[in-house]
Amino acid sequence: MKKRAPHTHRELELLDALRRLGGAARNSDLAKTLDVSEETVRRTIKALSKSGAIERVHGGAYLAGTQGDPSFFRRIAQHSDEKRLIGAKVAAMVREGMTLFLDVGSTTAFVAEELRQRSNLTVVTNSIGVAQTLVGVNNNRVHLLGGEMQSDERGSFGHVTHRQARRFAFDLAVLSTDAISARQGFLYLSAAEADLASVVADSAERSLVAVAHFKYGETAPYCGPDPRRVHDMVTDLAPEGELAAAFRDWGIKIHLATGAESRAGKK
The missing domain is CATH 3.40.50.1360 (Rossmann fold)
Known part of the structure; x- marks a missing residue:
């Protein structure tokens, strides 16, 4: 069984920022929080979504594993x-x-x-x-x-x-x-x-x-x-x-x- 690669430092920073922002955020908000470009955020989100750590939505992302209606994440x-x-x-x-x-x-x-x-x-x-x-x-x-x-x-x-x-x-x-x-x-x-x-x-x-x-x-x-x-x-x-x-x-x-x-x- 192939072992999943550990998260990079940038990926861990983005996950922490998502948690601090209540579990979901727009790309622009994450870019401001992390002081990086939105393109960097998009690349990091893409990698994290492939690993199953987060879910991508239009213009942003939210932490994976949420049960039920993700309405909170849309609202935030x-x-x-x-x-x-x-x-x-x-x-x-x-x-x-x-x-x-x-x-x-x-x-x-x-x-x-x-x-x-x-x-x-x-x-x-x-x-x-x-x-x-x-x-x-x-x-x-x-x-x-x-x-x-x-x-x-x-x-x-x-x-x-x-x-x-x-x-x-x-x-x-x-x-x-x-x-x-x-x-x-x-x-x-x-x-x-x-x-x-x-x-x-x-x-x-x-x-x-x-x-x-x-x-x-x-x-x-x-x-x-x-x-x-x-x-x-x-x-x-x-x-x-x-x-x-x-x-x-x-x-x-x-x-x-x-x-x-x-x-x-x-x-």
Whole structure:
């Protein structure tokens, strides 16, 4: 039986970058992370796909061995420029020594990547990708919550997850959302994700939703945390009209990610 050749140094670097980016990324994102050309990334991805270590998709790749619907990997590759700006803005609001919760959202994966520059954090998460990104970095402590795993979200959910989350005193909870309604607040496609977001928001000193503007006015079947339990929202474009009025009523402060103002002027 022919023995498979070991991965090259470049291949190992790319695999590590994929893990730190939440399990999937575009070629351009990998090129920036590794400080190499996109052509180098494409060649490395091609070699890794032949060995079965990763799966290639149009314009990017994701780690192989994922069970179920790879929807998370498609989401993380979408609107990545906006999500990266939001991730950097959220990270700038984090102080060393904080106890944080980070959820399974694709935008949260970018927050986790930015938090690798912070130290002495206690990070609690139900996300495999977030845990992989931050464990063993800058004296940060990482707690991965137990519960039933959902492969499409690459995270744990359920009553065990809720019970364990309630044991922590979060300084800041960083949450994602699937949709925002001016009448119903933060909405989710998954009941389990909506329930956990509500539990964590109730346990946190301060709750923050990190979300790109394309979620404005969208709809989803499950209500998440009471909007009045959310203190901040970090986004790439400020809401307007009825939605802006709703945020004022809820008392949520809007933080625009760096660079968002110039993009807004071009619209």
